[in-house]
Amino acid sequence: MRKRATAKEVAEAAGVSKWTVIRAFTPGASITDASRQKVLQAAEALNYSPNLLARSLATNTTHQVAVFVDDFANPHKLPVLERLTKRLQAEGLLAVLVNINHHFDHVHALINADQRQFDAVILFGTAFREETLSDRRLHPGLPPMFVLARDSQIPGVPAIACDAELALGEIVDYLFDKGYRRPGFMTGAKTLSTALGRRQHYLNFWHRKGVESVVELTARKYSAEAGAEAVRAYLSATSPASRIDVLMCENDILALGAMDVTRSEFGLRVPRDLAVVGFDNIELGAAHAYGLTSYEQPAEEMINMTVEMITGKRAAETAILAGRLVPRLSA
Known part of the structure; x- marks a missing residue:
């Protein structure tokens, strides 16, 4: 050679x-x-x-940025990762994808990121806890961290996210105006769901409308199969007269699974018998077979802000941005 x-x-x-x-x-x-x-x-x-x-x-810079991800079942992640890596590369930065799982948790990932001297760490939709930073195996001087597409209450760790309160307010207003009065909400795995804030905002806005009872369903993970499983259990255990008339799902993939079971196994019509709403506005949800009403996060704007903070073109501080409701036939 x-x-x-x-x-x-x-x-x-x-x-x-x-x-x-x-x-x-x-x-x-x-x-x-x-x-x-x-x-x-x-x-x-x-x-x-x-x-x-x-x-x-x-x-003392590597021009490498670690991107931590712990949920690969959500199809919303891939197009956002594509945009994020493209934007980082345009700035001369290389993205290194880190799979957070039971064998390689956040602490191990941060130790590794520090050892490799990454310039920054992006926590992309991961359930990161503040107490992780107090782990004795970590030491001061970790790479700067940024939370993308999820809220952060950790001092010194900016979040660049969609405004969940604004989003759920728009969704509930839309559903209320449509005449729905028996709402339900499906969360994903609790460890991931809490930081999103969507469930609590949904409950709060319905309470403000005078609707005190909101049925809650829990999917074991973010997948169509888990969404289908949760709805199957609910519909099987609930008489038609007592069922909810609209189901808000924490993301689109849960909503698609819920729609499949509702129609194919119980013969219910969407939205006449049960309306369904998702969150993220993934491409499959717009297909004619689903026509899913959803809420779209401002991914491009969130990515641009994150990269500008990493490169020093913008102050590193939390930014909460507005998305948009995308009404379709499912609700």
Whole structure:
């Protein structure tokens, strides 16, 4: 194999110093346009690319960002991850996906992120707890953390999220105006659900409308199968006269599972017998087979803000943004 060209060789070919070569490949470094062009031409001729590991040792930055994810069943995650990684790469940052699970929890992931000297950590929809930071295995000086698409009550950890209170207020107003009066709400796994705040806002807004009773269903995880399972159990145990007339699901994949069982196993019509609402506005929900009424998070804006905070173009502080209700045929 051909030997990798060095900065010294590029410097000799361009007739400049080695430090001029380094500055030419360092964003924001002071260097004249003429010198930069000489270096780039010599680098292209020698097929040279800078050694990022060496640069990271010199600058104390790695241009790598860890993205923690602990829920892969939600189809909303993939398109957001695609946009997020694309945006990070446009800033010269490499995203490293970290799977948070029973064998590799948040503490282990943070230790690893610190050891690898990541420039930042994005907690993407993960159920991160404040007490995790007090774990004795962690030490001060962890990479800056940002919570994306979920609320954060942790001091010093900004959240960039959709305004859950505004969203659920719009949803309940819409459903109330449609004439629904027997609401239900389906949560996902409790460990993930609590930080979303959607359940509590839903209950509060119905109470303000004078509707005191809101039936609560719990799915064991965020999946269509779990949503179907929860609705199956509820409909089997409840007489038609006592059933809810509208079910708000914490996300779209739960709602799609609920719709499938409602129609195929119980012969109920959506929305005439049971209306269903989701959250996230995933592509499948818009399909003719579902026509799911949902709420869309401002993903693009949230991603842009997160990356701007990481790169120092915006102050690192919590930002709560408005989404939009997307009415369709299911409610």
